Amino acid sequence: MSPRAAVAAPAGAATPRPRVRVGRPDPARVERVLRELARQIDGMELPAIEKISESQQTDPFQVLIATLLSARTQDATTLAASTRLFAKARTPKAIAKLSLKDIETLIYPVSFYRNKARHVKAAAGRLLEVYGGRVPFTVDELVTLPGVGRKTATLTLIVAFGSREHVCVDTHVHRIANRLGWVKAATPDETEQALYAATDARWWKYLNLYLVTWGQNCCRPVYPRCDDCAVVADCPRLGVTKVGHSRKGDS
Ligand code: SF4
The missing domain is CATH 1.10.340.30 (Hypothetical protein; domain 2)
Structure with a gap:
C-alpha cells in the first residue's frame, strides 16, 4: 500500500480527508492537531x-x-x-x-x-x-x-x-494515533515506540491526556464524531468507515 494513500471521506464526513504519509507525519500537522486538542479539551471532564x-x-x-x-x-x-x-x-x-x-x-x-x-x-x-x-x-x-x-x-x-520521557499508550491513544496516520501500528506497545519518532518530545507527557479525553468525547471507538471534530481537516480518518451522528444543530 502506498504510504501516501488517499482515501474517500466516509458517509457523513463533510470534510475531504487530507493526504498523509503514514508513520512519518508532517510535523506541522501534528503540531496543529495537538495545539487544537489542548484548546478543545480545556473544560472537558478529566480522565x-x-x-x-x-x-x-x-x-x-x-x-x-x-x-x-x-x-x-x-x-x-x-x-x-x-x-x-x-x-x-x-x-x-x-x-x-x-x-x-x-x-x-x-x-x-x-x-x-x-x-x-x-x-x-x-x-x-x-x-x-x-x-x-x-x-x-x-x-x-x-x-x-x-x-x-x-x-x-x-x-x-x-x-x-512528571516524566517528560515517556508516552503512555492505552486503547484511546493507540486508536487515535492510527486514525490520524501518525503511526501504523498493530499494538499499543508498537504505537508507543512509533510515537517517540512521530512526535516532538515536548508533547509526550500530554499525549495520553489529550487523546484519552478526545477519545472519550469525540473520537470514540465506534462511530467517531468526525463531522464535529475540531481536527478533521488534519485527519485522514484511517480505518474509519462509519461516523457518528453530528451534534451540530442539537440543542
Ligand atoms: S473524530 Fe474523526 S476526524 Fe476526529 S480525530 Fe477521530 S477519526 Fe479523526
Whole structure:
C-alpha cells in the first residue's frame, strides 16, 4: 500500500480527508492537531487518573493503584473504587494489612476485581519488601510489580513523577494515533515506540491526556464524531468507515 494513500471521506464526513504519509507525519500537522486538542479539551471532564492525581496531591502509590484498577473499567467506576479504597488505606503498609476480601469489597465493581484485589495486595507487599514502601521510578522496575504492565508504568511515571520521557499508550491513544496516520501500528506497545519518532518530545507527557479525553468525547471507538471534530481537516480518518451522528444543530 502506498504510504501516501488517499482515501474517500466516509458517509457523513463533510470534510475531504487530507493526504498523509503514514508513520512519518508532517510535523506541522501534528503540531496543529495537538495545539487544537489542548484548546478543545480545556473544560472537558478529566480522565479518572488525572482526577485522582489532583485530589491526592499526585501521591505515586495512589496513582499507581488507581491506574491498576482502571484497566477495562469506566472512569466513574475507577474513581469511586479508588476513593473507597484510599479512604480505608492509602499506603502500601495499610493496604498490605487489608484482607483480600476487604480489598475486593472496596474496589467492586471494577472489572476483574478479584484479580485486581490480588494484584493490589501483592504490589503493596512487594513495594514494602523490595523498595522500602516507595514507588520506583523506572519502567523496568515498575513492571516487576504484580498486575503492572507498560501502560500502568508509563502513566504512573507521567502523572505521579512528571516524566517528560515517556508516552503512555492505552486503547484511546493507540486508536487515535492510527486514525490520524501518525503511526501504523498493530499494538499499543508498537504505537508507543512509533510515537517517540512521530512526535516532538515536548508533547509526550500530554499525549495520553489529550487523546484519552478526545477519545472519550469525540473520537470514540465506534462511530467517531468526525463531522464535529475540531481536527478533521488534519485527519485522514484511517480505518474509519462509519461516523457518528453530528451534534451540530442539537440543542
Ligand atoms: S473524530 Fe474523526 S476526524 Fe476526529 S480525530 Fe477521530 S477519526 Fe479523526
